[in-house]
Amino acid sequence: MPVLDIEGDAERIWEVTQNGGVALIPIDVAYTVVAQTLPGIDKTYKAKGRSFSKPCGSLGNLDIVDAVLKIDDRAREVVNAVVEDYDLAMSVIGPFDRDHAFFSKIDPACIDRSTKNGTMDILLNAGRLHNQLARMSWERKFPIMGSSANVSLAGSKYRLDDVEPEVRAAADIEIDYGLMRHHNPEMISSTIIDVTTFEVHRFGANYEIIKDILQRHFDIALPEKPARREDRIRGAALGDTVAA
Numbered sequence: 253m254p255v256l257d258i259e260g261d262a263e264r265i266w267e268v269t270q271n272g273g274v275a276l277i278p279i280d281v282a283y284t285v286v287a288q289t290l291p292g293i294d295k296t297y298k299a300k301g302r303s304f305s306k307p308c309g310s311l312g313n314l315d316i317v318d319a320v321l322k323i324d325d326r327a328r329e330v331v332n333a334v335v336e337d338y339d340l341a342m343s344v345i346g347p348f349d350r351d352h353a354f355f356s357k358i359d360p361a362c363i364d365r366s367t368k369n370g371t372m373d374i375l376l377n378a379g380r381l382h383n384q385l386a387r388m389s390w391e392r393k394f395p396i397m398g399s400s401a402n403v404s405l406a407g408s409k410y411r412l413d414d415v416e417p418e419v420r421a422a423a424d425i426e427i428d429y430g431l432m433r434h435h436n437p438e439m440i441s442s443t444i445i446d447v448t449t450f451e452v453h454r455f456g457a458n459y460e461i462i463k464d465i466l467q468r469h470f471d472i473a474l475p476e477k478p479a480r481r482e483d484r485i486r487g488a489a490l491g492d493t494v495a496a
Contacts, residue, residue, distance in 0.1 A: 261427050262384040269396065273424030276401050276415065279311075280379035280433040281341055281441035281457050282408035283415055285423060286311065286398035290361045293397055297365075299422035302404040308366050309343065311396045312374035313386040320354055321346040321374070326470070327447040331376070333469055340458045341378040341434070343444040348372045357394050366397045375442060379433065400441065407439030434458075450474065 265275040269288040274295050276285050285296045297304060310316075317323075317331055323346045334340050347370050355363055366372060375398075377383065389396045400408050401415045409415045410432040420426065434441065434457040443462055444453040450466070452459075455477045466472040 256380075256429065258380050258384050261381060262388060264425060265385060265427065266388055266392075268425045270394075274422050276412070276420060276423035276426045277381060277385075278379070278412070278427055278429035278432060279375075279382040281375070282410060282432060282434070283401040283412055284398045285401045285419065286385075286396050288358065288362070288394060288396055290359050290365070293362055293365050295422050296399055296419075299419045300399065300402070300404045302399065304365070306404075307368045307373070308397050308399040309373035309375055310366055311378075311382055311386045311389060311398060312376055313383060313390060314376070315390045316354065316386065317344065317346075317374055317376070319390075320348045320352045321372075321447075322349055323347070323447055330447060330466060330470055330472070334458075334462055334465055335377045338461065338465055339377065340461060341376065341442055342458065342462060343373050343375045343442045343454075345371050345373050345444060345446040345453060346448050354390070354393050355395065362395070362397055366395070371446075373444060378442065381427070381429070408441040409439075410435035445474075 265277060268275050269286060269292060272289045272291050274285055274287050274292050276283060287293045287296060293308065314332065314335060318328065327346065331344055334342050348367065350363060385396055401419050402409050403416050403419060411430065412426060412428040440454065440456045443456040443459045446453060450472055452474055459477055463474040466474055
């Protein structure tokens with residue numbers, strides 16, 4: 253008998269966030285707070301002490317990337333290779349189609365909170381619960397926006413009990429799956445790559461494998477991981493996003 257109720261948990265999260273609430277959820281790269289309304293998103297900003305100059309990201313899958321990101325075929329091949337062929341989590345940045353039907357039901361202010369300079373950050377393949385929520389988001393045509401469940405810039409949290417009390421207090425529902433798969437002592441979650449320029453915005457989970465994939469299959473040379481932690485999480489374009 254399964255010990256996790258992925259579909260049931262996803263439906264409970266959806267109900268809370270659709271009604272203006274905040275969900276604190278486990279995804280492979282870190283515990284995360286997600287919302288679908290402006291009050292919910294702003295509640296997470298307040299709890300995290302996060303600057304509104306830093307957009308949050310969104311949960312996604314390859315269907316969402318294919319539909320809303322305005323990227324070329326080579327970029328799509330890169331994303332598919334990492335996420336589908338090698339089954340890795342990563343966050344991708346690219347220009348997006350704001351007029352797509354995927355965004356038609358959500359408050360435009362939520363899009364403003366979750367994008368910057370015409371680009372958006374989409375987290376892909378970050379575990380079964382993430383993937384179920386991303387599937388629901390696509391099928392129901394309503395984005396799920398999120399940010400890491402920690403005080404801003406305090407490092408990702410890999411157990412629910414490690415999330416700061418003020419962040420937990422903002423959540424209307426919490427889901428606890430124990431220790432997350434990509435936990436690491438540096439407290440850095442997903443790798444973030446701009447797939448139009450192949451600039452690395454964060455050197456996070458799976459980075460060395462992703463770097464190897466891009467070099468071997470696409471002759472794309474990503475930089476070596478910096479020695480200093482602060483240089484690995486610089487997030488030049490989007491800052492502290494969903495997987496931060």
